[in-house]
Amino acid sequence: MMTFCRLQLVVLLSLLILCGGRHASAEEEVVVGLTEHLGTKIHLDTTFRDETGMPVRLSDLVTGPTIILPVYYGCTNVCYSLQWGLAQVLPKIKSRPGEEYRVISISFDENDTPALAAKFKRVYLGAMHTPFPGDGWRFLTGDSENIRKLTQSIGYGFQRRGRDFLHPSVSLIIARDGTIVRYLYGTTFLSKDLALALIEARDGTSGATVRKIVSYCFTFDPEQKTYAFNLLRVSATLVIICTGVFLTFLIKSGRKRNKRDPRE
Numbered sequence: 001m002m003t004f005c006r007l008q009l010v011v012l013l014s015l016l017i018l019c020g021g022r023h024a025s026a027e028e029e030v031v032v033g034l035t036e037h038l039g040t041k042i043h044l045d046t047t048f049r050d051e052t053g054m055p056v057r058l059s060d061l062v063t064g065p066t067i068i069l070p071v072y073y074g075c076t077n078v079c080y081s082l083q084w085g086l087a088q089v090l091p092k093i094k095s096r097p098g099e100e101y102r103v104i105s106i107s108f109d110e111n112d113t114p115a116l117a118a119k120f121k122r123v124y125l126g127a128m129h130t131p132f133p134g135d136g137w138r139f140l141t142g143d144s145e146n147i148r149k150l151t152q153s154i155g156y157g158f159q160r161r162g163r164d165f166l167h168p169s170v171s172l173i174i175a176r177d178g179t180i181v182r183y184l185y186g187t188t189f190l191s192k193d194l195a196l197a198l199i200e201a202r203d204g205t206s207g208a209t210v211r212k213i214v215s216y217c218f219t220f221d222p223e224q225k226t227y228a229f230n231l232l233r234v235s236a237t238l239v240i241i242c243t244g245v246f247l248t249f250l251i252k253s254g255r256k257r258n259k260r261d262p263r264e
Contacts, residue, residue, distance in 0.1 A: 034168045034170055034183070037153070039180065042058075042150060044058045044059035047142070047146055050114065052114060058150070062176060064100060064176050064201075065101040066173070066174050066201075067102070067198075068173075069083060089191050090128060090132065091128050091129075093191060093195055094195070095195070098133040098136035103138070105120075106147075107141045108158055113141060117140065121134070121138075121139045170184065174201060182200060
């Protein structure tokens with residue numbers, strides 16, 4: 001009887017070890033990287049805490065074209081460079097922050113605090129060396145559930161490694177209804193990339209004509225992850241326009257000479 005009980009105990013311990021190993025493997029299977037969800041909507045019903053610790057729904061902040069930065073405030077490398085790089089470019093954008101667009105840094109580390117978010121808000125707003133409204137760039141923290149809902153909706157995969165994280169370096173532009181319009185990769189920004197992406201995300205009829213011109217002159221290169229100027233297309237268009245103008249000039253000039261001809 002004692003031998004049988006010992007055998008059961010050994011089997012039970014083996015099962016516990018096996019299940020523990022499988023659980024660890026499942027955690028290791030978390031994919032670190034980005035799966036683009038262009039054209040889909042992010043979870044605007046998620047709730048975070050702002051720099052003062054007050055709860056805020058993402059839908060209350062996304063009132064127009066919005067730049068989303070998934071970061072964690074304890075990161076002194078990529079996340080710091082990402083936000084610093086954006087701070088250097090934002091003053092070059094002609095759109096009015098807080099009114100025509102907004103920037104939101106959202107931490108995916110549930111241990112980050114509003115006090116830490118407020119600290120880095122002062123750092124990055126100060127780095128612009130130009131007046132920038134506090135409401136134009138918000139810094140949020142949240143719990144693991146809301147973080148997971150948001151990051152899954154944007155296709156953002158990350159994994160904790162002690163106090164740090166493995167994660168991609170990317171920002172995204174969303175429209176007022178939460179639709180993902182564009183992903184921008186890396187820690188450096190071109191002002192034209194931001195300006196054009198914000199135009200794409202703009203709502204209303206006032207920007208419709210501009211967007212058509214932009215989509216004609218510029219295309220987004222998925223390999224280079226930037227907007228490229230369609231030189232051949234635009235050059236051909238200019239040749240056609242110039243030819244038409246020249247022919248019109250010749251026709252009108254010929255008619256004027258005919259009217260002045262005394263033999264008529």
